[in-house]
Amino acid sequence: MNMNKKNSADAGQSPKTLRRRLHPDDRRQQIIDGAVAFFAEVGLDGKTRDLAKKIGITQSLLFKYFATKDALIEAVYEQVYLNRLSPEWTHRIADRSIPLRDRILAFYSDYSRLIFEYNWMRIFMFSGLAGAELNRRYLDHMHQMILRPLLEEIRVAASGSAVPTMEDLWNLHGGIVYIGIRQHIYRMPYTADPNEAIERSVNRFLSAFSVETA
Amino acid sequence: MNMNKKNSADAGQSPKTLRRRLHPDDRRQQIIDGAVAFFAEVGLDGKTRDLAKKIGITQSLLFKYFATKDALIEAVYEQVYLNRLSPEWTHRIADRSIPLRDRILAFYSDYSRLIFEYNWMRIFMFSGLAGAELNRRYLDHMHQMILRPLLEEIRVAASGSAVPTMEDLWNLHGGIVYIGIRQHIYRMPYTADPNEAIERSVNRFLSAFSVETA
DNA sequence: AATGTTGTTGATCATTTGATCTATAACTGA
DNA sequence: TCAGTTATAGATCAAATGATCAACAACATT
Known part of the structure; x- marks a missing residue:
């Protein structure tokens, strides 16, 4: 009954989720890019679970890169607003x-x-x-x-x-x-x-x- | 310890809220007016509890007049959009x-x-x-x-x-x-x-x- | 190949939130 | 004045949601 740990030798089902390890900088940017597109579509009240699903990561991972949802939105603002009006x-x-x-x-x-x-x-x-x-x-x-x-x-x-x-x-x-x-x-x-x-x-x-x- | 039911004879605190009974039509219109102002300010994701507080009624009362929050928002749309562009x-x-x-x-x-x-x-x-x-x-x-x-x-x-x-x-x-x-x-x-x-x-x-x- | 580091997951917590239900009190009519 | 009706309040439910944490696994180093 316990399908945890590497005892999946017989059932042969490959691990559902290929757990890809990204460099933190890349992952962070991936999240920001995904968040920009996501919040642009559904609004700033969009749910973190939906965002995570869209990016293809777990919801908890979001909070490893951004302390709060507001912090993530701030990063979205920054990405979108920064360097928009060339002086x-x-x-x-x-x-x-x-x-x-x-x-x-x-x-x-x-x-x-x-x-x-x-x-x-x-x-x-x-x-x-x-x-x-x-x-x-x-x-x-x-x-x-x-x-x-x-x-x-x-x-x-x-x-x-x-x-x-x-x-x-x-x-x-x-x-x-x-x-x-x-x-x-x-x-x-x-x-x-x-x-x-x-x-x-x-x-x-x-x-x-x-x-x-x- | 049981402070339920009418055993508050001694404390003598007057009923906090004067419970005003309105005609359903009036109450309904009051809710719609309040909802228009409320959702215009905070957006359609505004919370029903906040709306109720702003109107000065209980949150549960909202659902006596509108089956769902979406139904309420529909009424808001109707109120705002109707008769706007005179033919x-x-x-x-x-x-x-x-x-x-x-x-x-x-x-x-x-x-x-x-x-x-x-x-x-x-x-x-x-x-x-x-x-x-x-x-x-x-x-x-x-x-x-x-x-x-x-x-x-x-x-x-x-x-x-x-x-x-x-x-x-x-x-x-x-x-x-x-x-x-x-x-x-x-x-x-x-x-x-x-x-x-x-x-x-x-x-x-x-x-x-x-x-x-x- | 063995080991250590750490990026990632899944389970879980504490609130929040839309919606429901029962008891209550305000108004009505006799 | 009193009973009947029903608009309203307060408690509560179940699902959703932001956030946390321990355990796991991917990658690097030796």
Whole structure:
């Protein structure tokens, strides 16, 4: 009756679970990657047992690498948020040797790769709803490092009498971000080319302030 | 040691809780209202005990009015989603006796009262992330009953060569909705006047397609 | 091959949580 | 005033869930 210990010589059933021993760094990263995908899908209230099953490890192992579930979620935040807004963009936006329109399109071409990503978009929304401090900081960073310089550049380039406000810029930004929200939060079928939509949106915005668009 | 049953004659402590008896209809509505506010704040994974405490009733009473927690959430959806998009708007948008710009501004003036509402915005987002069918239906309704007629009207009114696409319209829409997202999802401090931002956004959009804006 | 280290598992604990059940008390009508 | 009805509270159940711990086995070293 006791099927413990290595007496399985006759039944011949191979050990159900190949117990693979990973280097702690690799295992930790594997858990984080799995957790990002998992929590992005079901939300931060996802259960540790479900996560473990999805990764293919035991639930108890999670707690060998992260003291608490909150600590794991913190690691998820870190993985998702870290190095997302390159500080280089602040400078590139202000580089007047390049046409303003090109600078904006270059930024959003780069940035859209981020916001149109399933895991990012959903974890950003989940953490935002949960009131995570990180969201506020991220948006503040977006405001200070991207939109504010951008506002200044557009004001300088505006040749008409109309000049944009910061609220106008958030409107431009929001319209673009909303593409990702429709895709990944609301899961609406999306067939169009996001880059084209972005380009048209930017063009409309600039022409409203008489920034040459062609 | 047995402090059960009516042997509390000496301690004389008045009944802690005035047990108020409400008409079932009233109680049910009270629960729904409380649930809307509660789930909007903490998410649909909020615990029934916390909800009961917030309402000021016992947790068991919740299950006298709703068989399961899911049934309660369904009632919350119903309360929040029902009668949100007046079918009248489909006609008002197509009423060419009124300048197009006025029609659009009238719609968003009305609609923004909805999307800038805390409970609505957050429950819509929570349910969207949870994959609720109702979201899909709502957005589809928005597409068919509002944006599609709107697209047609703008195309007719466009006097230039440029003509908007449906994607352009979603961009306009998204930029406006994003105001509510910033306010209620990300809880960013918001001081500006939303109506002004909306008006400027609509004006930019229309002028891009040579629809007289003044 | 024997041994030591440690990454991993399975069982288990203590709470939490959705849901149920019985006793109670607030309101109604005679 | 008193009995009947039922809305409500409090205790409790069973499953779920975050977290712990001793035992095991995979890999490295000798």
